[in-house]
Amino acid sequence: MPTVPASNQAMPTHEKEKDRPFLASIRQTRARFWTHAAHWRIAIALSAVLCLLVLARTAAAEDQEPPQEPQWEITSSAAAYGHAEVKSDRGSMSMARTGVSMERSGLSLSYALVDHDFEDTDRLPFGNGRDEPWGLLHSVALAYHRLEHIQGIYGWFGGFSLSSGFEQELDNSLGGRVWLGGMLFLSPKWHVGLGAGYGASAVDSQVLPAFFLSYNRSAPEGVSFSLGFPATEATYRFNQSWAVRLAAVLESGTYRLTDDNPTAPRGYYKALDVGGRLGLSWTPLPMVETSLGADMLFYREFELFDSDEDRIDKYHLEDALGASAKVILHF
Numbered sequence: 157m158p159t160v161p162a163s164n165q166a167m168p169t170h171e172k173e174k175d176r177p178f179l180a181s182i183r184q185t186r187a188r189f190w191t192h193a194a195h196w197r198i199a200i201a202l203s204a205v206l207c208l209l210v211l212a213r214t215a216a217a218e219d220q221e222p223p224q225e226p227q228w229e230i231t232s233s234a235a236a237y238g239h240a241e242v243k244s245d246r247g248s249m250s251m252a253r254t255g256v257s258m259e260r261s262g263l264s265l266s267y268a269l270v271d272h273d274f275e276d277t278d279r280l281p282f283g284n285g286r287d288e289p290w291g292l293l294h295s296v297a298l299a300y301h302r303l304e305h306i307q308g309i310y311g312w313f314g315g316f317s318l319s320s321g322f323e324q325e326l327d328n329s330l331g332g333r334v335w336l337g338g339m340l341f342l343s344p345k346w347h348v349g350l351g352a353g354y355g356a357s358a359v360d361s362q363v364l365p366a367f368f369l370s371y372n373r374s375a376p377e378g379v380s381f382s383l384g385f386p387a388t389e390a391t392y393r394f395n396q397s398w399a400v401r402l403a404a405v406l407e408s409g410t411y412r413l414t415d416d417n418p419t420a421p422r423g424y425y426k427a428l429d430v431g432g433r434l435g436l437s438w439t440p441l442p443m444v445e446t447s448l449g450a451d452m453l454f455y456r457e458f459e460l461f462d463s464d465e466d467r468i469d470k471y472h473l474e475d476a477l478g479a480s481a482k483v484i485l486h487f
Contacts, residue, residue, distance in 0.1 A: 227487070228487050229486055230258050235449075236479060237250060237451065238477055240473045240474040246279050247275060248274070250273045251273075253268060253270050255268035262315070264299050264300070272288075272290070282419050282460060290413055290419060291414075293321065293409075295321040301313070302314055309342065310340065311339035312336070313366075316332065316333065316335075318330070325415060328358050329358065329411070330358070333355040334353060335353030337351015350366075358465060359410060360426075366385065370384075376396050378392070378393060379391070389402065397439050400434075401447070405432060411424065419460060420468060423460060425459075426461065430453065430455040431455070433449040433451045433452075435447050436449075443485060444483070445484040446481075447482045450479060451479060452477055452478070453475060457470060458473075
């Protein structure tokens with residue numbers, strides 16, 4: 157009687173070698189999908205839990221004392237952008253970001269996770285051509301901001317932030333910013349501010365302007381906007397529940413890479429992404445605001461630094477389309 161080969165019977169060496177690239181490609185594709193999908197699952201789960209907590213608290217307090225002004229603000233967000241080639245057609249990379257923050261009386265604590273997915277690593281102008289140039293990037297920030305009316309039409313704004321961006325090791329990853337400026341309350345609807353800020357990280361420092369012109373920011377309906385730096389957005393509120401918003405997207409960060417990173421051991425990755433977002437906002441309850449956005453990044457660059465904080469090179473990426481979601485809870 158012929159013998160049936162066992163399922164774990166050794167395959168010929170040449171067949172093993174032939175199948176390895178294919179199986180590795182499947183595993184890598186699945187890993188990429190689940191890694192990116194994890195950002196959305198985490199954000200959705202966090203948002204759902206936070207919403208349930210707020211709704212439970214609201215239901216329990218319905219027959220008690222009148223509602224008070226919100227003291228806490230919790231934000232859960234996620235964004236993902238498609239693959240964009242490194243300019244000069246040298247490989248490509250995509251990006252996904254998940255974040256959560258908690259704020260009370262101007263003091264906030266936030267955490268963000270950034271994940272890049274790379275294609276054609278052998279064509280990238282950085283890295284070793286085999287491994288992904290870096291893994292998950294983390295950032296933690298503690299910040300405080302304040303805006304005060306002094307007298308008449310005069311006021312001031314200011315704040316600071318301390319942050320750490322890293323791949324794994326925390327040492328030499330700290331950075332910070334301070335900003336201060338004056339304000340004019342020209343009318344109940346028109347406000348203008350002008351000031352400056354200073355920021356420093358492990359690899360550089362810079363002085364930046366801080367200015368804005370805002371109109372009708374607290375209006376429950378109609379047009380409102382704030383034009384300036386670092387934030388610009390224009391909103392049209394149909395009613396207290398629905399609004400459409402056009403906003404600038406400005407994301408930056410400096411991250412300390414691992415000691416054995418294949419691209420820059422103990423070095424740094426510094427990124428800047430600039431773009432725009434068209435979003436729809438829905439406020440089902442006074443303490444819950446949700447939004448979905450269609451994004452486009454049209455200016456993208458990043459720099460790599462070695463362990464001595466000397467710049468290795470600067471790279472530019474092509475434009476990228478993406479999507480974003482956010483849930484803000486007030487209680």
